[in-house]
Every structure is written in C-alpha cells, then in structure tokens.
Amino acid sequence: MSAPDPSLLSLNTVTVKRQWNLAQAIDGCARHGIRGISAWRDQVAEMGIKNAVSSIRKHGLTVTGLCRGGFFTSKDWLDDNRRAIEEAHELQAQCLVLVVGGLPSGSKDLMAARRQIKDSIQAILPEARKAGVPLAIEPLHPMQAADRACVNTLEHALDLCDALGEDERSAQGALGVAVDVYHVWWDPKLEAQVKRAGKKRLLAYHICDWRVPTRDLLNDRAMMGDGVIDLPKIRAWVEGAGYTGFHEVEIFSELDWWKRDPDEVLATCKERHARCT
Ligand code: ZN
Numbered sequence: 626m627s628a629p630d631p632s633l634l635s636l637n638t639v640t641v642k643r644q645w646n647l648a649q650a651i652d653g654c655a656r657h658g659i660r661g662i663s664a665w666r667d668q669v670a671e672m673g674i675k676n677a678v679s680s681i682r683k684h685g686l687t688v689t690g691l692c693r694g695g696f697f698t699s700k701d702w703l704d705d706n707r708r709a710i711e712e713a714h715e716l717q718a719q720c721l722v723l724v725v726g727g728l729p730s731g732s733k734d735l736m737a738a739r740r741q742i743k744d745s746i747q748a749i750l751p752e753a754r755k756a757g758v759p760l761a762i763e764p765l766h767p768m769q770a771a772d773r774a775c776v777n778t779l780e781h782a783l784d785l786c787d788a789l790g791e792d793e794r795s796a797q798g799a800l801g802v803a804v805d806v807y808h809v810w811w812d813p814k815l816e817a818q819v820k821r822a823g824k825k826r827l828l829a830y831h832i833c834d835w836r837v838p839t840r841d842l843l844n845d846r847a848m849m850g851d852g853v854i855d856l857p858k859i860r861a862w863v864e865g866a867g868y869t870g871f872h873e874v875e876i877f878s879e880l881d882w883w884k885r886d887p888d889e890v891l892a893t894c895k896e897r898h899a900r901c902t
Contacts, residue, residue, distance in 0.1 A: 635661025635689040637875035643883040655684040661871040663690040691718040697745035698726035720761040720828040761828040763803035779818040805831035824867030844879040850901030
C-alpha cells in the first residue's frame, strides 16, 4: 500500500475543539497546509455562517462535511435538519453527516426508532437534493445505539440507502454513507460492505484509532498509529471501491489530545496520516 496523498488530509474541528474556535481552526489548517476541514454546527453558529464561509473561501479550504444532522428520534428533528441542510448548502459542504439518533427517552422500542429514522430521512431527502447537499448516514459503534445512533453497521446504513433510492442524475449519490473507522473497524463484513457502497455512496472517510483499553465510550479516541485499527488496509478497501475524497481526522479525546497544544495536534495529524494510514 502506497502512502496516502497528503493533500487529502482533512481536519474535523472536534479534534481541537477544546483549544480552538472555528476561526482559529481554519487559520490552523491554512498554516499547517491542511486542505480540508469539517465543521460542527455549534461552532459555525458561534463564528457566524457568513464569516465562516468567507474565511474558508479565503484560505481555499474544502469543507469535507458538516456535523451534524440527524437525531431523528428527538422532538425538533425536522426544523433542525432543515436548518442543517441550509447551512451545509451555504458552506458548500461535501456532505451533511447524519448521526441518526437512538432510542427516545423512556422507550425500549428499537424497531420503532429505526422506522422513524427511515421515514425521517425519506422526508428530508427531497430538500437535501434540491439544495445539492448529499446526506451521509454514519453508522455508529453499537455501544452508542441507545443514545446516539441505532444504525450500527455499514450494511444497515446501505440497506437504508437502497430502500430510500437515489438520485440517478448525479454522479455522486444524494444519499450515501460516512465510513468512520472508529465505528466500523471491528465489523467482519466491512470489506464487503465498503465494496458494495462503491464510489457513489462513499461520501466521507473518517480516521482515528482505537485505544486499548478504551476509557470512555465517546471521548477516548486515539491518534492514528496509537491503536489497533489496520488503517492502511481499510484505506485500501475504501480506495479500491473508488473513493477519491478526503481522509478526515476526527478525534474526541478528553484525556489526551484535547489537552495538548493544538499546533502540536495538527502537526501530529499530518505526520501520522503520512506514516500510519
Ligand atoms: Zn465520524
């Protein structure tokens, strides 16, 4: 496996969210020669979307995703997803990442939650298509099924894409998936499902590593190379399926990377992307 193209590195701003606001993260990417950025909506709101758009354009960065839409099992899902689609459109984001939501509070009805998720994606899909915003369903590790997303495998996400159809007019599908290695690395069907997704449905590729032991279900992701995920192998599968997009570093790390000098974090992302992925 040859080394990854360094120009395909993207920074998900959550990786330095404790240290930097969005304006600082944009400047940081520019300074470190990182060409892609993926932003979170609360940070965009804080900066102001007009300012965010102009700063991103000024530095010539590609917005590899907007995080996030989804949470279809919560009460205000429709308005919230409409706003998310508008924001993704304004930012010219390559996709709106959907973290689909878990069980409504008090419920044990997983089947109903999954039906609600499917119906909700179906409801917003026409608006997303009209706005030119591809929707990327991100399957989350099953440990997060209750509280964040009860779509937990790439196979399940692709079944949803199949069930909800796709826009035949566009080369890139209006509905696809975000493959985040943290969530799917363990899956015995991963290689086959990446192949099944193909170029059209692979809308985003998120990288980090799986720390052993994991000390927190959400906020203990490792830097590439510090864990047990065979990143070159998964990249080979993803690129073999036709994906040519960015490799987005997304690290939630309460105990380590959120405590470090953010310039050190970005420098390490670049070095590890080149050496370990
Ligand atoms: Zn992700």
